[in-house]
Amino acid sequence: MPAISADPTPDALRLRSLRKSFGGASGKVAVDGLDLSIRPGEFYALLGANGAGKTTTLRMVAGLLQPDEGDIAICGVDACKNPLDAKAVTAWLPDEPLLYDKLAPLEYLEFVAGLWGLDCATGAARAEDLLRRLGLWEQRNQRCEGFSRGMRQKVALAGALIHAPRLLMLDEPLTGLDAGAARLVKDMLTEQTRQGVAVVLTTHILEVAEKLADRIGIIAHGRLIAEGSLGQLRALTAQTAASLEDVFLDLTAREEAA
Structure with a gap:
């Protein structure tokens, strides 16, 4: 801690x-x-x-x-x-967030959750909750490379929130x-x-x-x-x-x- x-x-x-x-x-x-x-x-x-x-x-x-x-x-x-x-x-979302284009949103969020040391179940649950609330659940298995700027921005925001920061x-x-x-x-x-x-x-x-x-x-x-x-x-x-x-x-x- x-x-x-x-x-x-x-x-x-x-x-x-x-x-x-x-x-x-x-x-x-x-x-x-x-x-x-x-x-x-x-x-x-x-x-x-x-x-x-x-x-x-x-x-x-x-x-x-x-x-x-x-x-x-x-x-x-x-x-x-x-x-x-x-x-x-802490979470930091720059004006041009970096995404891994060959990953789908769900894969990306589970990857980021793993970097923060979250267990698989917690990471998957938080990823689903964030994607649903941001209106991206239907696109969860589509590669980010084809996303609009707005969709990419929402995926990046979900990635910033996945570890439940106290300063965003x-x-x-x-x-x-x-x-x-x-x-x-x-x-x-x-x-x-x-x-x-x-x-x-x-x-x-x-x-x-x-x-x-x-x-x-x-x-x-x-x-x-x-x-x-x-x-x-x-x-x-x-x-x-x-x-x-x-x-x-x-x-x-x-x-x-x-």
Whole structure:
């Protein structure tokens, strides 16, 4: 079992002074002293323009990049000192998920379940449940190579959930999905938060963040420039009835002008 801190309810994710640059000391700073805390069961939208540092941040949390400085704690586990324990409770779904095209969805999920050390019966049961809920049960024995982007995205989401993570991170998960597939994915994510899973979502579809997120963080130049509920963000701009899009554009424009 992962080594959990003495705190009975640690944050699902806690970042402290996180920093990452590329190209050496004089290179580009992608994440610049980022502090962030996300609670269990919270739906958190991390928003920013292209190049703001969102994906780099999530890749560090997932263990795919090493931070230059700072701390990452996942459900009380120090992800830098105990990366395997941290990964055991984490799922990461990138914007271009990798599938094994020659495998069918059921084969793929049972394979992923085996990688996580689940026994065959548990893996098969979870795979069937996920495929049925995502509307893919009828295609369970078809090879993924012939799937549309939306179908591939749903298979990848099922693969991310197969080991019942406590922190689920998704980078642009709704890109390319039709309305029906997007609704299935959004319902699945909301259900996960009700079960205590923390969901971190990056998206350029601001209406999704506006409707689903409990809290919203806006990042620019690798720094968190604003955070809170939609109402709290509106208060920062004195626009009490503004859409998230208007608030986002206002706050990022102020940051650029500063």
